[in-house]
Amino acid sequence: MEGVGKNLIILQSTFLVSRAFYGIENIDNHKMNLYDIIFYFFAIVTVGSAAVVVFSRNIVYSAFSLLFTFFGVAGIYVLLNADFLAITQLLVYVGGILVLLLFGVMLTSNVMSVELKSGTLHRLPATIIVALLAGLIGGIFWTTDWFVSKRAGEVSVQTTSKDIGEALITTHVLLFEIASVILLVAIVGAAMMARRERLNTNV
Amino acid sequence: MNITLTHFLLISAILFSLGVYAVITRRNAIMVLMGIELILNSANINFLAFSRYGGLNIEGQMAAIFVIILAAAEAAVALAIVLNIYKRFNTVNIDEISILKD
Numbered sequence: 001m002e003g004v005g006k007n008l009i010i011l012q013s014t015f016l017v018s019r020a021f022y023g024i025e026n027i028d029n030h031k032m033n034l035y036d037i038i039f040y041f042f043a044i045v046t047v048g049s050a051a052v053v054v055f056s057r058n059i060v061y062s063a064f065s066l067l068f069t070f071f072g073v074a075g076i077y078v079l080l081n082a083d084f085l086a087i088t089q090l091l092v093y094v095g096g097i098l099v100l101l102l103f104g105v106m107l108t109s110n111v112m113s114v115e116l117k118s119g120t121l122h123r124l125p126a127t128i129i130v131a132l133l134a135g136l137i138g139g140i141f142w143t144t145d146w147f148v149s150k151r152a153g154e155v156s157v158q159t160t161s162k163d164i165g166e167a168l169i170t171t172h173v174l175l176f177e178i179a180s181v182i183l184l185v186a187i188v189g190a191a192m193m194a195r196r197e198r199l200n201t202n203v
Numbered sequence: 204m205n206i207t208l209t210h211f212l213l214i215s216a217i218l219f220s221l222g223v224y225a226v227i228t229r230r231n232a233i234m235v236l237m238g239i240e241l242i243l244n245s246a247n248i249n250f251l252a253f254s255r256y257g258g259l260n261i262e263g264q265m266a267a268i269f270v271i272i273l274a275a276a277e278a279a280v281a282l283a284i285v286l287n288i289y290k291r292f293n294t295v296n297i298d299e300i301s302i303l304k305d
Contacts, residue, residue, distance in 0.1 A: 036205070043210070046214065046218065047214065047218070047221075050218055050222075053221070053225065054225045054229075059234060066241075073244050076211070076214065076251075077247075077248075077251060080248075080252060080255045082254070082255075082267070084264075085251065085264055085268065088268065089247075092271050092274075092275050096275055096278075097240060097274065100278055100282050101236060101240075101278070104282045107286060107289070108232075108233065108285065108289040122227075126228045127224070129227070130220050130223055130224040130227070131220075133219075134216060134220035137219065141209060141213055141216055142209060142213070146208050146209070146256070148207075148208060148257070149257060164261065164265065164268065167265055168265070175265075179272045182276050183272065183275075183276055186275075187279070189280055189283070190279040190280050193280075193286075194282075194286050
């Protein structure tokens with residue numbers, strides 16, 4: 001009788017476990033696959049680093065957590081099937097803009113330019129306004145019934161470099177040329193503005 | 204829970220609000236520039252989320268590329284301006300740079 005009871009218990013437990021697995025795999029909403037875990041990781045890195053950027057008192061801490069924010073955003077780009085844009089983000093933002101910001105921080109940091117305590121007078125209205133803005137935008141995003149295209153469910157492994165290259169040369173060639181002119185103007189303007197003063201004016 | 208379009212849009216909204224808070228509240232000019240970069244990144248996430256989940260397919264990524272290009276140009280010019288301000292006023296506190304005001 002004891003062996004029968006034990007066999008029954010084993011049989012019943014395997015039956016229940018198999019039913020549980022069947023139930024978990026069937027209800028797709030409850031299964032947490034790798035995509036969701038990676039998304040939550042990058043989301044927490046991005047939002048946490050952005051909070052440190054905004055609320056930190058030390059500007060060098062803010063600049064370095066902006067680095068982590070850019071890395072988190074690049075991870076989110078990869079999750080959105082934008083691999084070329086993720087690498088472009090790392091090259092341009094981290095390698096260009098963040099280095100420029102760090103130059104600016106280091107060149108203009110004064111011992112005397114400390115965030116004065118009287119700034120808290122503006123902090124409460126700013127917090128209220130920004131909380132209202134976040135609530136408004138987030139509420140609109142949450143409650144709108146967005147049009148979701150048919151291929152939204154699958155995770156695509158197609159790289160985007162070829163499509164972006166073709167679109168840049170054929171469809172968006174005018175924007176491409178204008179963007180190159182804008183970059184040229186920005187380079188010349190910034191280099192001319194930030195040069196050192198000459199003592200005598202004969203060039 | 205499946206990750207849908209709304210998750211990415213909410214991240215974009217949170218980053219946008221944090222960027223706007225940095226632009227409004229902080230008084231160092233370079234902190235304002237960091238807030239502007241946060242706002243541009245949030246707009247990029249929004250573009251790419253609609254490129255994948257909406258119907259944009261590659262146009263969203265083109266828009267995001269042009270946003271990155273313009274953000275780089277704007278950051279360069281803005282930092283040149285900030286360096287000039289520092290050279291002239293010896294501070295980058297934007298409350299003290301007000302000689303145009305009566």
